[in-house]
Amino acid sequence: SQELEQSPQSLIVQEGKNLTINCTSSKTLYGLYWYKQKYGEGLIFLMMLQKGGEEKSHEKITAKLDEKKQQSSLHITASQPSHAGIYLCGADKNYGQNFVFGPGTRLSVLP
Amino acid sequence: DTEVTQTPKHLVMGMTNKKSLKCEQHMGHRAMYWYKQKAKKPPELMFVYSYEKLSINESVPSRFSPECPNSSLLNLHLHALQPEDSALYLCASSQDRGRSTNEKLFFGSGTQLSVL
Numbered sequence: 001s002q003e004l005e006q007s008p009q010s011l012i013v014q015e016g017k018n019l020t021i022n023c024t025s026s027k028t029l030y031g032l033y034w035y036k037q038k039y040g041e042g043l044i045f046l047m048m049l050q051k052g053g054e055e056k057s058h059e060k061i062t063a064k065l066d067e068k069k070q071q072s073s074l075h076i077t078a079s080q081p082s083h084a085g086i087y088l089c090g091a092d093k094n095y096g097q098n099f100v101f102g103p104g105t106r107l108s109v110l111p
Numbered sequence: 112d113t114e115v116t117q118t119p120k121h122l123v124m125g126m127t128n129k130k131s132l133k134c135e136q137h138m139g140h141r142a143m144y145w146y147k148q149k150a151k152k153p154p155e156l157m158f159v160y161s162y163e164k165l166s167i168n169e170s171v172p173s174r175f176s177p178e179c180p181n182s183s184l185l186n187l188h189l190h191a192l193q194p195e196d197s198a199l200y201l202c203a204s205s206q207d208r209g210r211s212t213n214e215k216l217f218f219g220s221g222t223q224l225s226v227l
Contacts, residue, residue, distance in 0.1 A: 033215070042115075042201060042220040043154070088153055090216075098167060099144075099216060101153035 023089030134202030
């Protein structure tokens, strides 16, 4: 089965600081997704990475997938209070429909 | 329209009640999902429908009964729930995950369910 781990479990940073969240898989990832969730709300899609070494950016968020396709990082530059929430990585458990999530990283950004 | 709409947003029910959660999307997606999320935990897959047929049931108790009346609608019928079933129930859809991986899931905002 596809098991995903995330670190850190939680993170508190001062506004304006940079931060990195990691997602590690026990198996090769065929697609790695990053989602953000506000407490008690739905998930918002951030980015999808497919190829080893791939890197994508959107506004101040950059996600990378390593060459071995077993680890991904999410980097936020100059964090803002609006970045606060739970960041979840996700991947396919098997070919097709069974999509699973990592345990999540809770981010708080202090103004 | 890139939204997945879930109703109701909040639901409180007793253990003897029967209720239904509803999910709707108009993106032409052919795969729809129910996830359950307990507090401070990641979402856990419950059911997947692909082309209106149930394709995955993750050993969910029979007190949860999914239904897909058409390609745009997904229901979750609830009966005789237990207090431990209290959670956020999330619906999602994707283009057609039955045939390929690497498809983005679009999530609704969820129904917060409390079972008394």
